[in-house]
Amino acid sequence: MSGLIARALVRPLARSLPWRNLAAAGALGLALAAVPRFADLEAGVILYLLRMAALAGALGAAFVLDDPSRETTEVVPASRALRQALRVAVVLPALAAWWMALLYVGDPGHRLPWAALTLEAVALCALAWAMAGAALRFTASAAPGLAVGGILLVLFIASALIPPDQTPLVPLGHSNWSEVHSLWTALLVLSLLSWAATTREPTPRRHPAPQA
Amino acid sequence: MSTLETERPTRTPLPRSVTDRSVLALARAEARRLLLHPLVAVAVLGHLAVVLWPGGATGQDFPVLQEVARETQLGPLLVGLATLLAVNGAVLRSRRHGTDAHFDVLVLPAWRRTIAHALSITPVVLIAALLVAGQFAREAVRPGAAGHVPIAELVTGPLLVALLGSLGVVLARLIRSVLAAPMAAIVIIAITFVIPVDSGPLRWLVPLVADEGARPLPADLIGRPAAWHALYLAALAVLAVLAAVLAGGARTPAITATAAAALATTVAAAVLQAQGPSDALAAARDRATNDPSSMQVCEDAGPTTYCAFPEFEPWLAEWRKVAEGVRALTPVQRKITVRQRVHAADGPSSLRDLPPAPRGEVTVGTAWDGTRRLEFAGSVARGLVLDDESDRGVKCDARGIVTMWLAISGIPDGEARYAEARTHITGGGGSILAPVNPIVLRDREYAAVKALLKKPKPEVTRTLKASWPELTSPKTTTDRAATLLGIPVPPETPTDRNWNCT
Numbered sequence: 001m002s003g004l005i006a007r008a009l010v011r012p013l014a015r016s017l018p019w020r021n022l023a024a025a026g027a028l029g030l031a032l033a034a035v036p037r038f039a040d041l042e043a044g045v046i047l048y049l050l051r052m053a054a055l056a057g058a059l060g061a062a063f064v065l066d067d068p069s070r071e072t073t074e075v076v077p078a079s080r081a082l083r084q085a086l087r088v089a090v091v092l093p094a095l096a097a098w099w100m101a102l103l104y105v106g107d108p109g110h111r112l113p114w115a116a117l118t119l120e121a122v123a124l125c126a127l128a129w130a131m132a133g134a135a136l137r138f139t140a141s142a143a144p145g146l147a148v149g150g151i152l153l154v155l156f157i158a159s160a161l162i163p164p165d166q167t168p169l170v171p172l173g174h175s176n177w178s179e180v181h182s183l184w185t186a187l188l189v190l191s192l193l194s195w196a197a198t199t200r201e202p203t204p205r206r207h208p209a210p211q212a
Numbered sequence: 213m214s215t216l217e218t219e220r221p222t223r224t225p226l227p228r229s230v231t232d233r234s235v236l237a238l239a240r241a242e243a244r245r246l247l248l249h250p251l252v253a254v255a256v257l258g259h260l261a262v263v264l265w266p267g268g269a270t271g272q273d274f275p276v277l278q279e280v281a282r283e284t285q286l287g288p289l290l291v292g293l294a295t296l297l298a299v300n301g302a303v304l305r306s307r308r309h310g311t312d313a314h315f316d317v318l319v320l321p322a323w324r325r326t327i328a329h330a331l332s333i334t335p336v337v338l339i340a341a342l343l344v345a346g347q348f349a350r351e352a353v354r355p356g357a358a359g360h361v362p363i364a365e366l367v368t369g370p371l372l373v374a375l376l377g378s379l380g381v382v383l384a385r386l387i388r389s390v391l392a393a394p395m396a397a398i399v400i401i402a403i404t405f406v407i408p409v410d411s412g413p414l415r416w417l418v419p420l421v422a423d424e425g426a427r428p429l430p431a432d433l434i435g436r437p438a439a440w441h442a443l444y445l446a447a448l449a450v451l452a453v454l455a456a457v458l459a460g461g462a463r464t465p466a467i468t469a470t471a472a473a474a475l476a477t478t479v480a481a482a483v484l485q486a487q488g489p490s491d492a493l494a495a496a497r498d499r500a501t502n503d504p505s506s507m508q509v510c511e512d513a514g515p516t517t518y519c520a521f522p523e524f525e526p527w528l529a530e531w532r533k534v535a536e537g538v539r540a541l542t543p544v545q546r547k548i549t550v551r552q553r554v555h556a557a558d559g560p561s562s563l564r565d566l567p568p569a570p571r572g573e574v575t576v577g578t579a580w581d582g583t584r585r586l587e588f589a590g591s592v593a594r595g596l597v598l599d600d601e602s603d604r605g606v607k608c609d610a611r612g613i614v615t616m617w618l619a620i621s622g623i624p625d626g627e628a629r630y631a632e633a634r635t636h637i638t639g640g641g642g643s644i645l646a647p648v649n650p651i652v653l654r655d656r657e658y659a660a661v662k663a664l665l666k667k668p669k670p671e672v673t674r675t676l677k678a679s680w681p682e683l684t685s686p687k688t689t690t691d692r693a694a695t696l697l698g699i700p701v702p703p704e705t706p707t708d709r710n711w712n713c714t
Contacts (some may be wrong), residue, residue, distance in 0.1 A: 025388070039407070041407075045407075048406045049406055049407070052398055052401065055398060056398050073490075150250075
């Protein structure tokens with residue numbers, strides 16, 4: 001049943017996704033990643049450029065769960081989990097291709113640990129979706145993308161202001177590198193779990209139907 | 213076929229006083245919402261926390277005011293980024309909620325509402341100005357503060373808030389997407405903190421130019437075009453607001469002319485701030501680097517003379533305490549000049565080493581705190597023992613032991629200061645990063661110093677004074693020094709032999 005619904009939903013969902021936001025964020029990310037092509041930068045600086053590109057991507061992705069027609073789609077038989085999963089599934093291939101392109105553009109010499117950077121980028125996106133999911137679950141907002149983007153920006157700037165020994169944006173070659181990346185893994189797992197938990201529809205208590 | 217014709221309703225112009233009052237009323241309402249916006253509130257409270265932090269933002273007892281003034285710009289930049297996002301969201305609110313069309317029937321046309329949004333930034337700018345003033349005043353009232361008050365650097369912070377807020381308004385008028393503001397914030401962060409823009413003329417186009425990590429310079433030698441940069445920021449902010457008003461549909465000749473004037477001012481300020489240092493400044497920097505005595509004030513105190521750049525005069529007493537503390541442990545009566553030196557040739561970002569002082573002089577830098585006290589004590593001790601700052605070699609004899617013991621014992625909390633400074637230095641042996649060349653010892657001589665520090669200071673001082681000529685002679689070996697001072701010394705190891713002794 002849900003397979004049928006999913007197939008029926010994919011095309012209209014794909015049309016309603018915020019592709020222009022994603023494209024704009026992706027273009028900015030690629031522009032940031034292309035900076036090392038025009039200037040001779042240290043690997044440590046390129047790392048931060050790619051992190052900012054990942055942040056741009058996550059800001060664009062934060063809008064994916066925005067559904068201006070929320071009030072009308074709430075009553076359709078397709079569950080919220082299915083609708084949200086479909087939205088993400090539709091953009092995921094594009095995001096993955098964008099991220100690979102970004103790594104190739106920004107770090108053609110493979111001087112940076114791509115796996116760790118990818119983990120950070122995925123965790124940022126998952127955090128964005130977890131926060132958007134929570135906003136949709138617990139508030140009446142139809143479009144939490146902007147607020148989620150603001151929180152992501154604040155978290156990123158705050159992390160950048162923390163001294164190198166404590167920041168999640170750990171500098172390249174720092175002794176905390178692997179430790180901090182296990183925290184990123186934990187953030188990813190927690191975000192996915194909390195997102196999954198908030199995709200459940202709030203089920204209203206069933207009252208017995210009034211007897212005529 | 214029939215054509216449906218609608219008649220455009222004509223606006224009846226309202227009296228000027230009514231529209232002005234409406235603009236101000238809207239500006240007040242929006243200002244209140246802006247201040248209560250979570251991002252702005254978080255940024256302002258964060259900045260306030262930095263200003264009120266116990267011990268101050270820098271935690272220094274001897275701040276250099278021209279440096280402190282530059283450090284007041286980061287907080288406002290973050291408040292400005294929050295304002296950019298918040299005011300952008302405010303201008304786009306009617307679009308998000310689908311109420312744009314309703315506004316068309318109200319008394320205020322779009323361009324007047326734009327002016328109201330631009331005016332709503334004012335309270336945030338004023339709060340940022342208060343915070344900057346508070347942060348600076350807190351450092352400036354410290355008894356140990358030195359340096360000048362650069363007004364242009366201080367107004368830069370509030371102007372950053374004004375510029376970024378105006379940018380939020382114009383972005384909302386030009387790009388009707390809520391994503392534009394976060395993307396602009398990312399670009400601003402990237403060009404300010406991540407992408408290194410070298411010392412070319414483009415450098416000053418970035419809103420905040422930090423010049424971090426360098427040693428302080430006397431105010432006259434810094435050569436940052438701070439005043440032109442402040443004008444550039446202000447003109448750019450005005451230009452952004454006027455561009456937003458023009459985009460809101462107000463093509464009146466007065467506004468177009470003002471926008472053109474703002475554009476001209478922005479370009480002029482951008483050009484003027486990009487000019488390199490003038491010939492006079494380059495000459496002054498060269499003189500300060502190579503012949504500082506011609507620019508300094510001096511104070512004679514017994515056998516020691518203290519010379520500083522005029523704005524660092526409050527520190528003379530501090531230097532005197534250290535220099536007299538070290539000299540009191542020795543029998544030396546020779547005249548010594550303590551001279552403050554800078555490497556000013558490249559402006560405030562220079563990381564180059566200071567040039568060594570001639571014989572008879574010892575160098576003191578332009579920063580002062582607990583660690584610097586120890587480093588200066590090292591400088592004085594070397595002056596008393598070797599009288600040669602240009603000597604970069606490792607002293608593997610009595611002179612090395614005596615120099616380092618004098619430095620550490622010459623200040624009250626020398627051993628604690630040394631332990632603290634030591635954590636930032638890698639490699640074996642012992643070292644004190646004196647202002648010019650570091651004082652470096654091998655493990656063997658460093659072990660002797662540690663043994664010597666364990667003995668009572670008066671006893672060591674007596675022995676030192678009694679055997680001064682022999683203990684400061686290049687011919688006296690470490691073993692002989694250990695015998696004279698009555699301390700054990702470990703045998704020379706192969707590692708010790710790898711050092712370059714002179």
